[in-house]
Amino acid sequence: MTPQINPFIIFFASIITSNMVLSNFLGMCSFISVSNEFKTASGLGKAVTLVMVFTTVINYVVYQYIVLPLGLEYLRYVVFIIVIAASVQIIELAMDRFLPELHIKLGIFLPLITVNCAILGISLFMVIRNYNFWQSLLFGLGSGLGWWLAISTLAAIREKTGKSKIPQGLVGPGLTFIIIGLMALAFMGFSGIFVIQ
Amino acid sequence: MGNNIKTVFYRNLWGENPVIRQILGICSALAVTNRTVNSLVMGVGLMFVTAFSSLTLSALREHIPDRIRMIVQTLVIAAYVIIVDIFIKANLPEISKALGPYVGLIITNCIIMGRAEAFARKNPPVISFFDGLFAGIGYTVILLGIALIREILGFGTVFGFNINFIDFTKWTIMVVPPGAFFMIAIFIWIAAGIQNRRLKKKEAK
Numbered sequence: 001m002t003p004q005i006n007p008f009i010i011f012f013a014s015i016i017t018s019n020m021v022l023s024n025f026l027g028m029c030s031f032i033s034v035s036n037e038f039k040t041a042s043g044l045g046k047a048v049t050l051v052m053v054f055t056t057v058i059n060y061v062v063y064q065y066i067v068l069p070l071g072l073e074y075l076r077y078v079v080f081i082i083v084i085a086a087s088v089q090i091i092e093l094a095m096d097r098f099l100p101e102l103h104i105k106l107g108i109f110l111p112l113i114t115v116n117c118a119i120l121g122i123s124l125f126m127v128i129r130n131y132n133f134w135q136s137l138l139f140g141l142g143s144g145l146g147w148w149l150a151i152s153t154l155a156a157i158r159e160k161t162g163k164s165k166i167p168q169g170l171v172g173p174g175l176t177f178i179i180i181g182l183m184a185l186a187f188m189g190f191s192g193i194f195v196i197q
Numbered sequence: 198m199g200n201n202i203k204t205v206f207y208r209n210l211w212g213e214n215p216v217i218r219q220i221l222g223i224c225s226a227l228a229v230t231n232r233t234v235n236s237l238v239m240g241v242g243l244m245f246v247t248a249f250s251s252l253t254l255s256a257l258r259e260h261i262p263d264r265i266r267m268i269v270q271t272l273v274i275a276a277y278v279i280i281v282d283i284f285i286k287a288n289l290p291e292i293s294k295a296l297g298p299y300v301g302l303i304i305t306n307c308i309i310m311g312r313a314e315a316f317a318r319k320n321p322p323v324i325s326f327f328d329g330l331f332a333g334i335g336y337t338v339i340l341l342g343i344a345l346i347r348e349i350l351g352f353g354t355v356f357g358f359n360i361n362f363i364d365f366t367k368w369t370i371m372v373v374p375p376g377a378f379f380m381i382a383i384f385i386w387i388a389a390g391i392q393n394r395r396l397k398k399k400e401a402k
Contacts, residue, residue: 023374028223029307074283077301078275085268117224117305124298169390173220174382181378188373 007138010131014142017191020118021150022184024125027118031151032176034109036162041155045148047109049141052119054091055084056140059123060133080123088114118147150187154179200320202327209331215308216339216381217388222308225299226340227377233356236344238292240337242281242300244330247309250274251329255317270313271304278303308332343380347371 020026027048035041059080067079092110095103113119122143126136157179166175215221225243229235250273254261261269282300286293293300303309312332317325348354351371353363370376 025224025227025374025377026302028227029221032220032223074279077278077282077304078272081271081275081304085271117302120305121224121298121302124301128298167386168393169386170382171389174385174389177378177382177385181375181382184373184375184378188375 005135007134010135011138011142014139015146015149016187017193019146019150019187020121020143021147022180022187024121026121027116027147030113030116031147031154031180032173035151035155035158035176038152038155038159041151042148043106044109044113045144045151047106048113048116048118049144049148050106051084051088051091051110051113052122052144052147053137053140054087055080055119056122056126056136058087059083060126060131060136063123063127076124076127077120080120084119084123085114118143150183153183157183200324202324205324205328206331209328209335210338211335214335214339214388215311215332216336217385218392219311220385221311222306222336223381225302225306226336226343227374227381228299229296230340230344230347230377230380231351231372232295233341233344233348235292235295236340237337238285238289239296239299240333240340242285243303243306243308243336244333245281246274246277246303247312247329247333248326249277249329250309251312251317252322252326254313255320255322255325258318266318270310274309274313275304308336339384343377343384347376347380351376 014020018024021028021031030044034044062079062083063076067073067076072079088110092103095106122140126139131139154176158176161175161179170178209215211218213219216223216226222243225239229239250270253273254270257269257273278301281303282293285296285300309329312325312329316328320328345355348371349360350368353360353365353367368376371380
């Protein structure tokens with residue numbers, strides 16, 4: 001059943017060694033398309049972290065106390081998607097009401113996040129690995145921070161490569177993937193420090 | 198451009214190939230390509246989902262209000278993904294374990310949403326069905342190409358069969374995540390290179 005791992009180990013591992021995007025390939029689409037500019041990338045990273053923590057907690061509660069007792073495991077995809085879409089809406093409304101400045105900064109990213117597969121992926125990993133509440137919470141938070149770290153780093157590197165001379169066929173996505181590959185290698189250097197799964 | 202089967206076929210397999218030209222559906226393309234068997238199962242699953250969700254959404258296209266079409270699309274896709282997930286779990290339990298959450302993540306795979314938005318919304322059901330099917334084939338072909346290279350170099354096997362009569366040192370980098378990124382970069386590079394050369398030839402004429 002629930003694996004006996006200290007939640008804090010899960011937290012650090014999901015930032016570094018099992019980074020969502022660099023080792024699990026989740027959230028690639030927006031990772032590639034929104035990493036041209038450091039400022040926007042960092043904004044999206046913040047928004048993803050926020051939504052990820054929220055949805056992981058809500059999905060955990062919904063899954064444990066509604067879906068499981070009713071025996072509706074096969075409907076979990078639909079349930080998770082609806083929860084994610086709804087919580088993105090609620091976060092947007094709440095932000096608009098209470099933190100209008102933050103809403104102006106992050107608002108444009110929120111709808112994008114509904115279809116970010118990292119968010120759904122986190123909830124699915126949580127179910128597959130049987131995490132308990134604290135493990136899920138720190139797993140969501142760590143994964144969000146890891147995603148933020150990765151996209152800001154990539155954007156910072158891409159801003160520099162924009163000015164360099166590279167083969168024509170590599171311009172755009174080709175070079176981006178090579179950069180991501182090198183980043184993934186660098187992050188792999190930490191492996192062995194924390195182990196989860 | 199007309200919308201007969203031939204142009205749809207060409208467009209989805211090369212001109213607008215979802216993976217290497219539009220850079221869609223990359224998550225799963227990278228995650229499941231360490232073994233050819235996994236990629237094949239994933240590809241066929243995705244083909245099924247794109248084809249039938251395009252068919253369904255196209256048949257319903259006049260009845261879905263524009264405002265809520267995103268959520269309708271997601272629900273239709275989710276329904277087909279559940280079918281695929283249950284099927285794989287029942288018949289191929291080992292592969293289901295290896296694929297992990299990535300079958301469920303077909304729901305948020307941008308290829309399917311992309312086809313539904315760009316094609317099925319405006320075209321009749323039959324041609325939408327083929328459009329979805331060919332987009333799935335375009336995805337599967339690229340996946341198999343990447344997986345074949347990664348599996349041969351990384352494990353020394355093809356579809357799980359040993360080919361160790363050719364003796365060489367296994368490339369560990371092909372098994373780990375960075376290998377996937379480098380392989381897909383090479384594929385994109387080749388595709389972009391060919392396309393650039395064609396464009397130049399056209400301009401020269």
